[in-house]
Amino acid sequence: MALSQQIWSQAAIINGWMASPRIGVLVAQLGTPDAPTTSALRRYLRQFLGDQRVVEQDPIAWWFVLNFLILPRRPARSAALYRRVWTEKGSPLLLYSLAQAEGLRSRLGAAVRVEVGMRYGNPSIAAALERLQDCDRVLIFPMFPQYSSATTGSVHDAVFEHYGRTRVIPALRIVPPYYQHPAYVDALAAIARQELAKLSWKPQRVLLSYHGIPQRFVDSGDVYAQHCEATTAALRRVLTEPLQQSYQSRFGREEWLKPYTDETLTRLPGEGVTQLAVMCPGFTADCLETIDEIGREGRHTFLESGGKEFGLLPCLNDSTAWLDAMARITREELAGWLD
Secondary structure, eight states, X not given: OOHXXXXXXXXXXXXXXXXXXXXXXXXXXXXXXXXXXXXXHHHHHHHHHTOTTTSOSOHHHHHHHIIIIITTTHXXXXXXXXXXXXXXXXXXXXXXXXXXXXXXXXXXOTTEEEEEEEEEESSBXXXXXXXXXXXXXXXXXXXXXXXXXXXXXXXXXXXXXXXXXXXXXXXXXXXXXXXXXXHHHHHHHHHXXXXXXXXXXXOSEEEEEEXXXXXXXXXXXXXXXXXXXXXXXXXHHHOOSOEEEEEEOOOSSSOBSSSBHHHHHHHGGGGXXXXXXXXXXXXXXXXXXXXXXXXXXXXXXXXHXXXXXXXXXXXXXXXXHHHHHHHHHHHHHTTTTOO
């Protein structure tokens, strides 16, 4: 090697130019309160419902509605609901998110650091990115397969807001919506087959219940409904059971995406469907909306309407199929960084 090349090589090593890049992955979830208490829910709902991505209303008028009509009343009711799903170790959503991060970490190896960040609540996205501050390159992995401004878009806001306050910004990549990625669809299908096989009865139909958003959002250009329909179409190609799609968790009086899950559960027994399984493909981890809204309230609605058998299939959670899928998606998005 020529002397000049040796000098440049040594200088590069000294300055870290040839060192392997420090890579971080942020597993980004929507959020959870710190505890199933009124005070904790008030903090959580103030942050959640104060996000203009979630509630697209006149900010001044909404501030008065939120602080004088909603926050004085809703936190106590929401806390009672969260107490029904809370575990001895804490929030199911947080526990599954931490398990997903650990599973991803073990699959990627020491070259990649993985942190969990919540858009609302703790650990926050900002705190997670602080823990990755010495990484040269960071991949953001939103736990929302289907894009919506109110979820993925809001995570983007939080990430860019954080880096807008930092002097050194790493190279950034964001996992694109993976609503029909083969790894995601195969993981859903694996969970469905596994859980349906455990039932002592055969469902006449499987209802795919996605979280809803206001119809107004879609009319304004949000692609969420298209992504949900594409996921349903992908599952129809790999599952043999009859599938039906609906939307849950509507809030307020305006029209949301239809058909509504609660109305569908009321109507199906009258149409002859008395044995039903429900799956929530848009949720990568079980939470209040799956465990309680569907597993408890949805079950009651269906059985009270004449249904005979009801089964809620678990979300992807920390299943081997999903952790393997997360690792595959992550490696694809880290292409060129891990080489």
